[in-house]
Amino acid sequence: MKACKSKIIGLIFFAWSVAISSYGQNLNLIDSLRKSLNGQSSITQFELLNAIGFEYRYSYPDSTIYYCSRAFEMGKQISVKKNLSKPLSFIGLAYANKGDYKNSSEYHDRSIVVAIEQQDSVQLAFGYNNLGRMYFDGGDLVRAYDNLIRSKDIFEVIQDQSGLAYVYRSLANVYKSQGDFEQAITMSTQAYNLRKKLGERRSIVSSLLELGLIYEEKGDTKEALTKLQMADSLAKKINDPVTLAELELGVAEILFSEKGYEESYAKANEVLKRISAITNQKIFIRASLIRGKYFAFQKKFSLAMPIFKDVVLRAEQSGNLIYQIEATRNLALCYQALGNRADAEEMTTQSEILSERIKNTDLQRQIERLQFQLEIEKREKENEFLKSIQIKNESMISSQRFQNRFLLILIIFISIAMATLLIYLRKRKVVNEKLRDQNEQILSQQEAITAANKSLRQQNIQLSELNNEKNSLMNIVAHDLKSPINRIAGLVSVMEIEGKIPDQHKEYLAMIKKATQSGNNLIKDLLDVNAFEANASKPLITNVNVGELLEERINSFQVMAEIKSIKLLVNNTFSGTFKSDADYLNRIIDNLVSNAIKFSPRNSQVSVVGKKEGDAIIISVKDNGPGFLESDRTFLFQKFKRLSAQPTGGESSNGLGLAIVKTLIDRLGGEIALSSEPGNGAEFIVRIPEKK
Numbered sequence: 213m214k215a216c217k218s219k220i221i222g223l224i225f226f227a228w229s230v231a232i233s234s235y236g237q238n239l240n241l242i243d244s245l246r247k248s249l250n251g252q253s254s255i256t257q258f259e260l261l262n263a264i265g266f267e268y269r270y271s272y273p274d275s276t277i278y279y280c281s282r283a284f285e286m287g288k289q290i291s292v293k294k295n296l297s298k299p300l301s302f303i304g305l306a307y308a309n310k311g312d313y314k315n316s317s318e319y320h321d322r323s324i325v326v327a328i329e330q331q332d333s334v335q336l337a338f339g340y341n342n343l344g345r346m347y348f349d350g351g352d353l354v355r356a357y358d359n360l361i362r363s364k365d366i367f368e369v370i371q372d373q374s375g376l377a378y379v380y381r382s383l384a385n386v387y388k389s390q391g392d393f394e395q396a397i398t399m400s401t402q403a404y405n406l407r408k409k410l411g412e413r414r415s416i417v418s419s420l421l422e423l424g425l426i427y428e429e430k431g432d433t434k435e436a437l438t439k440l441q442m443a444d445s446l447a448k449k450i451n452d453p454v455t456l457a458e459l460e461l462g463v464a465e466i467l468f469s470e471k472g473y474e475e476s477y478a479k480a481n482e483v484l485k486r487i488s489a490i491t492n493q494k495i496f497i498r499a500s501l502i503r504g505k506y507f508a509f510q511k512k513f514s515l516a517m518p519i520f521k522d523v524v525l526r527a528e529q530s531g532n533l534i535y536q537i538e539a540t541r542n543l544a545l546c547y548q549a550l551g552n553r554a555d556a557e558e559m560t561t562q563s564e565i566l567s568e569r570i571k572n573t574d575l576q577r578q579i580e581r582l583q584f585q586l587e588i589e590k591r592e593k594e595n596e597f598l599k600s601i602q603i604k605n606e607s608m609i610s611s612q613r614f615q616n617r618f619l620l621i622l623i624i625f626i627s628i629a630m631a632t633l634l635i636y637l638r639k640r641k642v643v644n645e646k647l648r649d650q651n652e653q654i655l656s657q658q659e660a661i662t663a664a665n666k667s668l669r670q671q672n673i674q675l676s677e678l679n680n681e682k683n684s685l686m687n688i689v690a691h692d693l694k695s696p697i698n699r700i701a702g703l704v705s706v707m708e709i710e711g712k713i714p715d716q717h718k719e720y721l722a723m724i725k726k727a728t729q730s731g732n733n734l735i736k737d738l739l740d741v742n743a744f745e746a747n748a749s750k751p752l753i754t755n756v757n758v759g760e761l762l763e764e765r766i767n768s769f770q771v772m773a774e775i776k777s778i779k780l781l782v783n784n785t786f787s788g789t790f791k792s793d794a795d796y797l798n799r800i801i802d803n804l805v806s807n808a809i810k811f812s813p814r815n816s817q818v819s820v821v822g823k824k825e826g827d828a829i830i831i832s833v834k835d836n837g838p839g840f841l842e843s844d845r846t847f848l849f850q851k852f853k854r855l856s857a858q859p860t861g862g863e864s865s866n867g868l869g870l871a872i873v874k875t876l877i878d879r880l881g882g883e884i885a886l887s888s889e890p891g892n893g894a895e896f897i898v899r900i901p902e903k904k
Contacts, residue, residue: 254290258283262295265302273306280306281673297326297335301342308346316346334375337366341379348386357386377406377415384422393430400426417443421459433470437463457487457495464502477506497523497535505542513546520546537566697728704728751793751879753903758829759786761794762822765801773809776860779817780805786822790829791903796876803869804833804896810859811837811894827902828882834895839888848886849874873898 249260261283268275280299287296304319320343327336344359360382367375384399404419424439444459464479480502487495504519520539527536544559623633704721707713713721766782773780808818816836823830837857840848844855851871877884882900 254286255292258286258290258292259295261286262298262302265299265306269302269305269309273309276306277303285673294330294332295335296330297323297332297339300326301335301339304342304346308342308349313346313349317343320346333366333370334372337363337370337372337375337379339363340366341375341382344379345382348382348389353386353389357383360386373406374410374412377403377410377419380406381419381422384426388426388429393426396426397423397430413446413449417447417459420446421462424462428466433466437466440466457483461495461498461502465498468502468505473506473509476502480506493526494535497526501535501538501542504539508542508546508549511549513550517543517546533566533569537563540566700724700728751796751903753791753793755789756792756794756797757786757788758790758792758797758822758824759784761797762786762801762820762831765798766805766820768802769805769809772806773818776809776812777815778809778812781817781819783819783821783823786824786829790824792829792880792900796880797900800873800876800898801831801833803873804831804898807869808833808835808837808894811835811857813837813860825899828899829902830897830899832895832897834893836893839890839892839894840886841890845886849884 249257252260261279265276265279265283268279280302283299284296284303287299300319300323304316304323307313307316307319320339324336324339324343327333327339340359340363344356344363347353347356347359360379363379364376364383367379380399380403384396384403387393387396387399400419400423404416404423407415407419420439420443424436424443427433427439428436440459440463444456444463447456447459460479461483464476464483467473467479468476480499483495483499484503487499500519500523504516504523507513507516507519520543523539524536524543527533527539540559540563544556544563547553547556547559619633619637623630704724707721762784763782766780770780805818805820812818812835818836819832819834821830821832821834837860840855840857844857847855849870851868874884877898877900880900880903882898884899885897886894887897888894
């Protein structure tokens with residue numbers, strides 16, 4: 213029972229951390245802040261850039277690094293008197309969220325140095341708090357505690373209640389990790405009282421849930437449920453359905469672990485009425501697990517097993533091993549209860565394999581934390597070594613000065629040794645001049661390296677800004693052109709409907725209609741290409757009936773082919789289903805067939821062949837057009853490249869179709885080949901493997 217509770221606590225904490233992360237990135241707020249940047253004063257832009265970077269810190273830490281780097285450079289240029297350490301602190305948080313503790317530590321150290329230089333007590337305290345949290349995430353509890361105590365002392369002196377709430381929450385996590393639940397409850401309660409006094413509702417809900425988790429891990433389930441119910445009551449006033457679902461589901465999981473099966477099942481059903489797999493897949497999976505375990509407890513295995521299988525599939529697609537393991541183990545228990553030993557053993561083996569993967573992941577994280585600690589210790593030892601060398605050099609310089617004075621006195625009073633002393637001093641002078649020249653060369657090289665590094669950083673920032681400007685410009689141009697072109701097309705349609713148009717004007721209207729259609733096609737391709745580049749997510753794999761899909765797509769091109777008297781020949785031998793992305797396959801077929809018709813002469817034919825070979829599908833599209841020159845192959849799948857062939861019916865060609873096809877095929881792990889000779893048509897052959 214205790215192990216079950218610990219696991220449930222871990223699941224609740226994981227899900228809540230995701231919910232809190234979503235608060236950290238308010239997309240509406242980000243859009244508002246970005247729109248406010250233009251036309252503002254430099255100091256206002258500095259604050260806005262920091263605010264945007266802070267909002268991105270959980271989901272898009274690279275964006276935090278970009279915006280806060282801009283803020284820091286702007287702050288230096290306008291010589292802000294306070295808060296210059298803030299963007300450095302946010303960059304440190306972003307690197308910690310990426311798991312890069314080395315860079316995180318460096319930026320937090322820089323933040324603290326800048327805060328000290330500016331005598332900025334607030335940012336200095338936040339800097340120590342953030343550095344302590346970074347050490348805690350890295351597993352170094354000693355350094356974490358020391359920095360958090362420094363932060364607490366400063367916040368107490370300046371009486372910053374919001375800052376104190378943050379550092380109390382951080383200290384609660386440290387105490388809880390060491391099993392000191394009384395101290396953890398004390399710190400978390402202080403954070404809750406401060407946030408309650410400040411009236412920050414979302415922060416109050418967060419504090420109550422954290423208190424509930426500490427009490428549950430301590431073993432006080434009654435008090436844990438009380439805190440969760442308080443959080444639930446307050447969350448209802450905020451009217452946040454995801455937060456409410458999180459809280460109600462947390463209570464349901466605790467109730468199930470305490471054998472309150474009926475009440476737990478009822479709460480899980482209430483959650484599923486408000487949350488779907490599309491709304492929030494993690495909440496959906498957790499609630500489904502409770503339903504499945506309830507049916508299994510009731511020995512209604514025919515109802516429980518489909519739920520567990522669905523959870524396994526969804527958890528596997530989302531990469532969540534914890535839910536996948538739990539569902540697999542429950543499936544094994546169901547099979548065992550039904551007497552199906554073979555399937556039960558298979559599920560048990562699968563759950564053990566997944567558990568080993570988690571252990572390996574945890575081991576890798578422990579190794580990374582140890583490496584991080586070794587790096588910090590190495591750096592501190594290097595600093596101590598450099599300090600010892602500096603002390604030794606200062607001692608040697610002091611001693612040398614004394615010797616020189618003593619020698620000078622000897623020169624005055626002992627004339628016999630004057631010649632010897634002069635020779636000695638000349639030799640010393642030569643040695644010192646050589647050392648000085650070497651030091652000057654070293655300093656000069658260091659300055660050159662520093663200047664080169666600064667230039668490279670500025671160039672990287674400029675390149676990043678140019679790339680963002682290019683993407684923004686493409687979207688703006690595409691969207692701003694689309695509206696007037698659609699208006700022109702609409703006006704043309706209205707004129708055609710009204711009638712009474714001279715024949716010559718009808719010809720003009722036809723030309724306008726054709727031009728607007730070409731423009732719309734270009735904008736659509738531009739938006740598609742930009743979307744594919746911006747969104748590198750995995751394809752959505754489903755069971756696709758490729759035969760029906762191919763027939764449907766070919767039929768949609770019959771009218772286009774008949775306009776040019778082109779005959780579409782289809783040889784389709786597909787049967788059954790095939791695991792792939794249906795939308796990707798649609799786009800690939802559409803682009804290849806439309807290109808074949810566009811570049812084929814009148815009264816010709818286009819042949820489409822579809823078949824399955826082994827675990828892959830083969831789709832070929834062949835036309836009788838002008839074909840491709842050898843020089844075309846170099847630029848065949850590049851964007852905006854016009855090739856030697858021209859459309860035969862005056863159609864438009866923007867050079868994006870084949871680029872889109874190549875991008876989609878690459879994402880499906882397939883390949884595309886061209887068979888063509890100038891003047892003898894072209895055949896594109898696509899091979900796409902089945903996704904497992």
